[in-house]
Amino acid sequence: MGRTPCCERAAVKRGPWSPEEDEALRSYVQRHGSGGNWISMPKKAGLKRCGKSCRLRWLNYLRPDIRHGGFTDEEDAVIISLYSQLGSKWSLIASQLEGRTDNDVKNYWNTKLKKRLLAAAATAGNVSTRSPPSVPRLPAAPASTPAAAATFATHASSLFPSLAIPTVKTEMYTCDDFLVPAAFRDDPFAAAGGSADAAADGSTSASAASSASNWSADNGAVGGGEGSFLLDFCAGSGLGAADDHLQLPGGYYYPLDPSLSLV
DNA sequence: AAGAATGTCAACCGCGTAAGA
DNA sequence: CTCTTACGCGGTTGACATTCT
Incomplete structure (x- = not known):
């Protein structure tokens, strides 16, 4: 029963993002985009984060047009x-x-x-x-x-x-x-x-x-x-x-x- | 000055749904 | 058509900051 989690909780980092993580995500997305797949993107970007977390961080904070x-x-x-x-x-x-x-x-x-x-x-x-x-x-x-x-x-x-x-x-x-x-x-x-x-x-x-x-x-x-x-x-x-x-x-x-x- | 109360906001959770196999 | 998977969304939480007592 229940929904399969989008990522293994124990395997991903949670909580506030560090400047290094921000930079890794920003540079990856700016170079490649999300690749149409946020779930696999963290791995490619070298981040130990859940894809959902990456998406949220990008959309709500790192996007260049955010105010x-x-x-x-x-x-x-x-x-x-x-x-x-x-x-x-x-x-x-x-x-x-x-x-x-x-x-x-x-x-x-x-x-x-x-x-x-x-x-x-x-x-x-x-x-x-x-x-x-x-x-x-x-x-x-x-x-x-x-x-x-x-x-x-x-x-x-x-x-x-x-x-x-x-x-x-x-x-x-x-x-x-x-x-x-x-x-x-x-x-x-x-x-x-x-x-x-x-x-x-x-x-x-x-x-x-x-x-x-x-x-x-x-x-x-x-x-x-x-x-x-x-x-x-x-x-x-x-x-x-x-x-x-x-x-x-x-x-x-x-x-x-x-x-x-x-x- | 210190502790309590309140405010703020980033991040997480879980559900609904679209898309693709 | 059905099932699976990922995305997007709204609600909620919790950590930190600020203000009040």
């Missing part, structure tokens, strides 16, 4: 959009992202993107339910372009429908109670628009945002832009105005402290 980390807002939007349509078809999703592997996309979704979406939905829900302050305050900036922000906002709710979007009523808050980028604190209306795009490449707006006392430290690899995200998320989620003073161009800011009463 690691630093997912852009546009990639976030593509992943979110395709995930909502296809589910966990990581290879399909990855095929739409140049230089990304299914493993990379899967890891990125499971460790970061999904949590951001959950946090976004949870933050919205928690404000109205006075949850403890230990709840993550905001998602890291997933969207520095209007399209990406809109996609993120739309799917944050649609992917996690169990988390209700709160009703928000007018109360008086100070700017310090909200997630407002430094640029907005200084001159909200002059700073509106454009700042998020600049932040996406880690330039001035990102550092300005991260320097704001109440701003999330988790700007992530995509840079700042929480402001843009929050604006669009709240607007896209149909939230009402929390405070007229914080109704800025493009949408509304959301309270930093989940214990604040908005309802």
